[in-house]
Amino acid sequence: MSQEVVNKALAILGPNIELKTIAQGAEAVVFTTKVHPYLPNGNEDKKYIVKYRPPKRYRHPSIDQALTKRRTLGESRLLAKLYLVKGLNVPKIIACDAYNGFIWEEFLGEELPDGYGFSNLKNFLWMYSAKDRNPHDEVVKNTLIRVGRQIGLLHWNGYCHGDLTSSNIVLESVDGSWQPFLIDFGLGSISDSVEDKGVDLYVLERAILSTHSSYADQYNAWLLEGFSQIYNDHGKTGQAKLQEVLNRFNEVRLRGRKRSMIG
Amino acid sequence: MSSINRCYTVLPQFPDYTVSISLFEDVSNAQELRSKVAELPFALIDARAICSREQLLSAIYRALVEVSYNKRRTKSLHSECLLCLSPSSNIGEAFKNFGLKDDCKTLIAVQILGPNDQNAVERLGEEIHGREVELLDQTLQQHCDETFIRKVCGHQR
Ligand SMILES: Nc1ncnc2c1ncn2[C@@H]1O[C@H](COP(=O)(O)O)[C@@H](O)[C@H]1O
Incomplete structure (x- = not known):
């Protein structure tokens, strides 16, 4: 299955574009490449992300094409809009081929020191939970506040x-x-619904709780501190909206707890 | 002679096409060019609407995607480029914003040659009365109208 998908991508992009698979999800495969789709003589160490939504055999071909096109375009447009939001860090979109399901974007992140892997927040927090490090280090605090601000x-x-x-x-x-960037807007939306926002906060809280349970309370408090800063910068309106989101976040949490009690 | 100034490139995904981009300053016959723009074998673009090579090349890439995998929405690959520069899919609007205007003094000519196309780049110098200069981001920035580009591309700051 996996090699078949890679071959499909290679067949479309042609022999000039070398791909390295870095992630494979239900919806898309993510590659890196050193080839820019249209800018000549790029920097040697620069690489780019190619996100590919392969055709799904179990769907009727014309429905499949329409869905791929819609999702690829949707994610591209959203990313392009987000890139223009002042202060928000998201990858820059480079190209989109919605007919074949390709999105090209800037590669973000780096290798963490001491073999802790790719610099996503999860690995970063693992790194600081190691024996020789302080999980409550100022660096962790400041980074998590910045992450909260990005979500805010x-x-x-x-x-x-x-x-x-x-x-x-x-x-x-x-x-x-450490500057945080938000990636993968495949399920993202233009949405002012408090429910969607509450769920975003809940999903992240659960993620922190499941992988870094001993420090999760402090970590989540720092995230919320950063999140609240953005809203509080907008006076009374901001504070009122913040309260709405936080209330809903609590409700989502309670629902989640009930669900897990039932099983 | 002036062709050393020209930017020739092949996009890795579309090796069958050769792209050439030229920048002309002090153009004196914009009005004349505009009257026959449909017959010319290149896209003519108002340099005031372009701030970088990246802006041009991303539109060229998109035009090649459109003609290779979708259906061509305009008469030629060259007009497709103009359409792809524009954030809207309205062809008239794209031509109005990015195409040649009678008062144009600086213009960009883009030619994309497919496997079966005749090379007509040589005609550029005859058709366009102006001075061909090197296509550099720095030069493009000097000629561009940033306020106009921000307005057209919906990027308010
Ligand atoms: N812009 C990017 N920069 C670096 N890594 C990325 C980027 N986009 C996606 N990835 C990696 O690919 C994985 C899956 O991507 P996605 O399918 O977008 O969730 C992510 O968890 C990242 O490890």
Whole structure:
């Protein structure tokens, strides 16, 4: 299955574009490549993300094409809009081929020191939970507040992520501090619904709780501190909206707990 | 002679096509060119609407995607380029915003040659009365109207 999908992508992109598979999900395969789709003589160490939605055999071909086109275009348009939001960090979209299901974007992130892997938030927190490190380090605090601020900016501007896990938050070291970027807007939407926002916050809280349970309370408090800062910067309106989101977040949490009690 | 200034490129996904982009300054016959733009074998673009090579090349890439995998929405690959520069799919609007205007002094000519197309780049110098200069981002930035581009592309700051 996997090799078949890779071959399909290679057949469309042609022999000039070398692909390396880095992730394979239900919906899409993610590759990296050193080839820019249209800019000549790029930087040697630069690489790009190619996200490919392969055709699904179990769907009727014309329905499948229409769905692929709609989802690819939808994600591209959303990413393009988000890139223009001041202060919000998302990958820059480079190209889109909606007919074949390709999105090209800027590669973000780096390797963490000491073999902790790719610099997403999950691995970063693992790194700080190691024996020789302090999980409550100022660096962790400041990074999580910045992550919270990114989510605050996203929500304040009327967007939701839809799959806000700690793997979909990528860190880049800029001038000695970690700057968070939000990636994978495949389930994202233009949405001002408090429910969608509450669910975003809940999904991230669960992700932190399941992988870093001993420090989760403190971590989630820092995330919410950053999140609230953005809303509180907007006076009384901001504070009122913040309260709405936080109330709904609580409700979603209670529902989640009930669901897990039932089984 | 002036062709050393020209930017020739092949996009990795579309190796059967050759793209050439030229920038002309001090153009004196924009009005004349405009009257026969439909017959010319290249796309003529108002340089005021372009701020970088990236902007041009991303539209060219998109035009090649459209003609290769979708259906051509305009008469030629060249008009498809103009359409792809525009954020809207309205062809008239794309031509109005990115196409040649009578008062154009700086213009960009884009030619995309497919496997069966005749090379007509040589005609550029005869048709366009102006000075061909190197296509550099720096030069494009000097000629572009940033306010106009922001307005057209819906990027308010
Ligand atoms: N812009 C990007 N920069 C770096 N890695 C990415 C990027 N987009 C996706 N990835 C990686 O690919 C995985 C799956 O991507 P996605 O299907 O978009 O969730 C992510 O968890 C990341 O590890």
